[in-house]
Amino acid sequence: MAEETLKTKKKTTKKRAAPEGFVPNIVAFACNWCSYAGADTAGVNRMQHSPNFRVIRTMCSGRVTPGFVLKALKLGADGVLVSGCHFGDCHYIFGNHEAVKQFEKTKALVKTLGLDEKRIRLEWVSAAEGNRWAELIDEFVGQITALGPSPLNHKPKSGK
Amino acid sequence: MDAAIDKLKKSRAFLCLECGKCTAVCPISRFNNSYSPRRLVAAGLFYGGEELLSDRLLWSCLTCQLCSQRCPVDVKYSEYMRDVRAAAYATGQWGNPSHGGALLHIMEMVAEPKLRQRRTDWIGDDLKVKKKGDVLYFVGCLPYYEDLFAKDFDFSPLSIARDTVKILNRLGIEPVVLENERCCGHDLYWLGQLEKFDELGRLNMKEIEAAGAKTVVTACPECALALKRLYRERLGEVGFEVKHIAELVDQRKDDLGFKELPADVTYQDPCRLGRYQGIYDEPRRALSSIPGVKLREMPRNRRGAICCGTTNWMNCDATSKQIQRSRLSEAKATGATTLVTACPKCQIHFRCAGCGEESERIDINVTDFVNIVASALEG
Numbered sequence: 450m451a452e453e454t455l456k457t458k459k460k461t462t463k464k465r466a467a468p469e470g471f472v473p474n475i476v477a478f479a480c481n482w483c484s485y486a487g488a489d490t491a492g493v494n495r496m497q498h499s500p501n502f503r504v505i506r507t508m509c510s511g512r513v514t515p516g517f518v519l520k521a522l523k524l525g526a527d528g529v530l531v532s533g534c535h536f537g538d539c540h541y542i543f544g545n546h547e548a549v550k551q552f553e554k555t556k557a558l559v560k561t562l563g564l565d566e567k568r569i570r571l572e573w574v575s576a577a578e579g580n581r582w583a584e585l586i587d588e589f590v591g592q593i594t595a596l597g598p599s600p601l602n603h604k605p606k607s608g609k
Numbered sequence: 610m611d612a613a614i615d616k617l618k619k620s621r622a623f624l625c626l627e628c629g630k631c632t633a634v635c636p637i638s639r640f641n642n643s644y645s646p647r648r649l650v651a652a653g654l655f656y657g658g659e660e661l662l663s664d665r666l667l668w669s670c671l672t673c674q675l676c677s678q679r680c681p682v683d684v685k686y687s688e689y690m691r692d693v694r695a696a697a698y699a700t701g702q703w704g705n706p707s708h709g710g711a712l713l714h715i716m717e718m719v720a721e722p723k724l725r726q727r728r729t730d731w732i733g734d735d736l737k738v739k740k741k742g743d744v745l746y747f748v749g750c751l752p753y754y755e756d757l758f759a760k761d762f763d764f765s766p767l768s769i770a771r772d773t774v775k776i777l778n779r780l781g782i783e784p785v786v787l788e789n790e791r792c793c794g795h796d797l798y799w800l801g802q803l804e805k806f807d808e809l810g811r812l813n814m815k816e817i818e819a820a821g822a823k824t825v826v827t828a829c830p831e832c833a834l835a836l837k838r839l840y841r842e843r844l845g846e847v848g849f850e851v852k853h854i855a856e857l858v859d860q861r862k863d864d865l866g867f868k869e870l871p872a873d874v875t876y877q878d879p880c881r882l883g884r885y886q887g888i889y890d891e892p893r894r895a896l897s898s899i900p901g902v903k904l905r906e907m908p909r910n911r912r913g914a915i916c917c918g919t920t921n922w923m924n925c926d927a928t929s930k931q932i933q934r935s936r937l938s939e940a941k942a943t944g945a946t947t948l949v950t951a952c953p954k955c956q957i958h959f960r961c962a963g964c965g966e967e968s969e970r971i972d973i974n975v976t977d978f979v980n981i982v983a984s985a986l987e988g
Contacts, residue, residue, distance in 0.1 A: 515757065516709025523714045550760075557756035558711070562718060563726040600723040 452577040475502035475525040475592040477586075479518060480510045480544075483534035483575045490579030498583035499590040502530070509533065510539070510571075511517070511547030515555040518569055522559070525602040528568045528593040535573040565587075565596055612792050617653065620689035624682040631676030631686060637669055640931040644669055646676050646686055649659035653693060654755045656905055656940075662697040668704025669924040672916050673916035674884040687799065695801030704800075708757065709927035716792040716899045720808045726873055728752040731767045736774045737783045739980045745822035745849075746773060747836065749829040750792060760788035762960040766953055770869035773854055779986055785820045793835035795881075796921040802917035803843070817849060827978050830882035830952045837886070853882060855951050857987050858982055859891040862898045870985040871901040876978075877906060877959075878914035878934070879952035892951050892978055899985040907945040907976045915939075917955040918962070937971040952976040 463498060479485040483508045491498060507513055510533025518529045532544045552571045560566055570589060574582050598605035617623055621835060631646035632638045635936045637644055652661040661667070672687035706713050712735060719726065731752065732738055738746075754766035794809035801943070813836075817825060827833050830853060837851040858865065868912050882888045889911045896906050909915050918932035919925040940948040950956055959975045 463718050514709035514711065516706075516711040516714060519711050519714040519718065523718050544664065554757055554760075558753060561726060561728055561756055563724050588775065598724075601718060601721055 451516050459502040464506040470607050471594060471598060472607065473590060473598070474503050474525065474602065475528045475530060475586075475593060476521040476526045477502045477530040477532060477575075478507050478510070478513045479505045480540075481506055481508050484510070484532035484575075484582070486576035486581045487532075487578050490576060492579075493509060493596050494579050494608050496579055496583040498586045501590055502586055509548075511544035511551065512542070513548060515558055518555045519558065522564065522568070522601060524598065525599065525604070526597070527599045527602055527605075528570070528589060530572065530589055532572045532574050532585075535575055538575060559569035564599065564601075567592055567596060569605040570598065572591040599602065612899065615687070615740075617692075617705070620685040620692060621682065622654060622684050622689045625654065625684050627651060628681060629679065630679045631684075634675050634679050636673065636794050636918075636932045637671065638676065639930055641666075641669075641928040643747075644928075646670070649693075650684065650686070650689065653689070653777050659700075661693065662700050662702055665704070667694060667697055668800075669685050669700070669926075671880070671916045671918075671920045673688060673880040675913070675916070676885060678912050684843050691801050693801075694799075695803060698801050701903045704923045705926075707922050710922075711757060712750070712753065712922045713749075713796070716794065716797055716809070717805060719791045719878055720805055720812065722812060724789075727780065727895055728790065729786055729788055730772070731755070731770055732786065733771070736771065737778050738774060738786045739783045740785065741821050742783060742785045743823045744777070744784050745817060745820055745825045746777060746786050747793070747817075747827040747832050747954070748786060748828075749827060749832045752831075753781050754953060754957065758957055762957060762962070762964070764956070764960060766957070769953055769977045772977075772979045773814055773826070775852065775867070775983050776858065776979065777826065780857075780864055783933050785822055787816050787820060790816060790823045793829075793832040795831040795835040795839065796923075798835065798839055798843075798919050799959040800919050800923065801912070806839070807843055808907055810835075810844050814840060814844065814847060822849050823851050825953045826853045826854055826951070827851070828951075828977070830879045830886070830888075831954070834885050835879045838886070853884070853886070853888060853891075853951070854979055855888060855892040856894040862895055865982075867899045868987045868988050869901045870899050870981075872947055872981070873905065873945045874949045874981070875907055875940050875943045876910075877880060877907075877917070877940070877948055877950040877955055878911055879950060880914070880916050880920075882951055883914055884912060892949075895982065896949065896978070899982070902981075902985075903945075906943045907939050907943055908937065909943060917950070917952075917958040919958055920954075930962055931982070933958055934971065937962060945973070945978070947974040947976055947981070949976055949978055949981055953977065
């Protein structure tokens, strides 16, 4: 019974995420204090959202330097999401300001590399905003699906 | 094992006398006494195996060639390091890349043929470049340095690129600038990543040949070394001549016409330009030909020059900082107000050493050879 529901669930989510037969691979860096807990909230509350992302927990979004994002892209990620606490909410007070600084550099590098800037995104999600996390993931998956596979993704997955 | 022995023969490590001159001059050993080139050679020759390959200090070597200068039997230590690193990498070892590994990731990413980079946005209307022609300007990693370092270190790496084109234009040369130039692969070569290096080299050679270039000019000693020597060594004959901008400026300094530029400068020999390519006098002659420029020498210069503290974007640590600070103090002690270097990486590293506490700062300007030549151009 449980297996059956899992199967049907998989089918529906795949359908939603893959209008053109391409299923993006997304890496999401989430900070320990807000966004990772936000993703947890979304999961605990059984909020339906696309499953094409892998979360990597970092202690702070400010730790996510260009190297992190570039490595994900190098290994074939179609999109990278960096997520932290809202301004004023940062556990380390100024960590998310550092995240903005690092992300600006990352954006410039991604642009010079000739990848679409829309492949990377910086967002703020608090621990209570489970629904926002779910919406954000769905929206980002849609955005990356529209862009198509990254030129560095050698094995683009197909939904069919 | 035989292959490993062949490699040791090639780098002449078998001839090591264990005299220890390498360790005596090594800039890293000076500040970190657990690092010793002699010990690493001995470990490879006598004990071999895992202990050497898993040594974290393996990745600290600057491949600056200072030890090889002093070696009585001419052990090619940098090449030995390259081969040991390749073997270490094969067993899953890797150093501690600086800047979160961003630059090493970029080098590997641009080896992807499908990637179309956007790296020529810096060319303004005042600069004349062509799509095809005899002379090609190989920019190197400067656009990426601009994105990564310009804000932190308060200087524009791309100003080196702009000034190089300005100098070439002044000489009546309209250089080709490749839209999709790749990294030259120099750093990957010395880190033992020879397959990736070959991939990058082939892509670059194809692009350069397609542009119809006979001469390649570059303002980066590492690109110059890779294009001049390493591509020949790994990929066979190349159909173009390679010049560092210092050679070109020295050859044609009379055509440039310098104005008076009062400056007290000292010159840092980048290891890839000096010890690797033997270009010591060209930049010095070019600088001295600018009226008003007074060139002072540091005590350790030319063949004995000290490296800027870290190479290949690997294992930058407290030792690197100490090397940089001692070099900056040496430059300051000459009485010069500006330290001129011909390598963009040296400049980044010296500027980085200048960050930090106000009380610890060493008050000396750091600038590139190209920038100082361009600011002395008339008009």
